[in-house]
Amino acid sequence: MKSVLLKQFLSLTRPVPLAIVICYLLYPVFISFQTSREGVTLNATMLMGLMLAMIGSILSLSVLTSDNNNGWDKFMATTPVSRKQIIRGKYLFSLAAEFICVLSATIPSVALMVMTTGFNFKEWLFIFSVLLGLAVCIFALVAPITVRFGHMAGLVTFIVVYMTILVGGVIISATMGKNEAGISMLLDMIKTDKYVISAVFVGVSITVAVISMMISEAVYMKKEF
Amino acid sequence: MSAIEIKGLSKNYKDFGIKNLDLTVPGGCVVGLVGENGAGKSTTIKLILNLIRRESGSIKVLGKDNIKELDDVKEDIGVVFDECCFPLDLNPKALGRIFRAAYKNWDAEAYSGYLKKFELPEKKKVASFSRGMKMKLSIAVALSHHAKLLVLDEATSGLDPVVRDDIIDILLEFVADDEHSILISSHIVSDLEKICDYIAFIHKGRLMLFEEKDKIYEQYVVIHCTEKELAAIKPEAVMGKKVGHFGAEAIILKNEVPQGIQGYPVDIEKLFVFMVKESA
DSSP: OHHHHHHHHHHHTTHHHHHHHHHHHTHHHHHHTOEEETTEEEOHHHHHHHHHHHHHHHHHHHHHHHHHHTTHHHHHTTSSSOHHHHHHHHHHHHHHHHHHHHHHHTHHHHHHHHHTTOOOHHHHHHHHHHHHHHHHHHHHHHHHHHHHHOHHHHHHHHHHHHHHHHHHHHHHHHHHHHOHHHHHHHHHHHHHOHHHHHHHHHHHHHHHHHHHHHHHHHHHHTOOO | OOSEEEEEEEEEOSSOEEEEEEEEEOTTOEEEEEOOTTSSHHHHHHHHTTSSOOSEEEEEETTEETTTSHHHHGGGEEEEOSSOOSOTTSOHHHHHHHHHHHOTTOOHHHHHHHHHHTTOOTTSOGGGSOHHHHHHHHHHHHHTTOOSEEEEESTTTTOOHHHHHHHHHHHHHHTSSTTOEEEEEESOHHHHHHHOSEEEEEETTEEEEEEEHHHHHHHEEEEEEOHHHHHTSOGGGEEEEEEETTEEEEEEEGGGOOTTOOEEEOOHHHHHHHHHHHHO
């Protein structure tokens, strides 16, 4: 598995930092898209976080497809690295890439916190775990489809899932904005204990990722090259 | 111990299939798998390497079953495909690091030596390599983990004669002792004639002939005769024939050559072409 991780690292050494730099350069654009409704804010940090989470997922999924397309997976299947190790290595690295992308997305919010109210770890952990949970869940949903049906099917699924989340978020936001009871409930939930909510997001995303990996393993073991 | 033992191998696709194939690669030997495009050479190799699942039959590689026990012997198998399978954004040095982690027996010194011998730049990306360079890189990787068996699938296709000659020399060095074996598939029969001990003809998924190369030269000859003379020869002695306006050309068993007719040395390519056309 070490060879799989090393290969992914060497292949993604440029794209991941490049994606992060580009998102930071686009930060002024994200600021222009900021909007705020009663109690629900879509700020630049969140937008950048969503963008980086999406990019992290895309890069991770590209790792799955490009290796298949250029014959690398076929070749690796002839080496002493087992098929299970290949899939596990790809998953591990993909999740690590997502982690780095999302972590870097929280830097502006940390900077903002430090400059204004002071660094709040609970607040930062909440933002981080929501974004990471989102990114990991999207990857976990799309990865087995990509492994089984290939690049195009994975891409279509990714777009559908991402758009569903975005549109759903906008609808919920709009609905909550008109429903005072709904807003109160949401605010109470968020205020209650962000550590608990963070733990839930992380726990759910880990579970979903593990199940996804098991499905991908089962598919990959039967794959014919 | 045979390097590869295939018995009763079958695999069916919609329009094609491998049917009841028996093939052996004796230890310390080079077996050439000859066939036209779509004959089943690559399918056979993929079945051996368990890249695709067989439907019936058995395959043993270095004495181990190729499904249940292949992981035990992958360390000892070097594979070269017809296309470079390495990530184009990496360079040979990076690939060396990856394979050092993949193979317990990886020999970094040998790998560097092969890169120097093949004049492959260590820090240049694979994307900038020519086809010949990519193939040499694939061979360098295959030879750098002390493999006992090399499996090459159309490794010389699309290469110029100079590069093909270099590769043949390298393969001859590999089998210089009796410890190493090679299975090489190609439709460029002239390359196989230079290196192989055994030749296997495969056509439409069936094995038409499996024989020692030298015995093929000893047993078969080419004759030029009239149609009448050809008709007089026992059909089972005729491996293939071509009848034209000016007479007939046939490949037959040497001991069946009629009196008064001269037999000429056969070449493997002609034998294969005649056999394929005869079967059609």
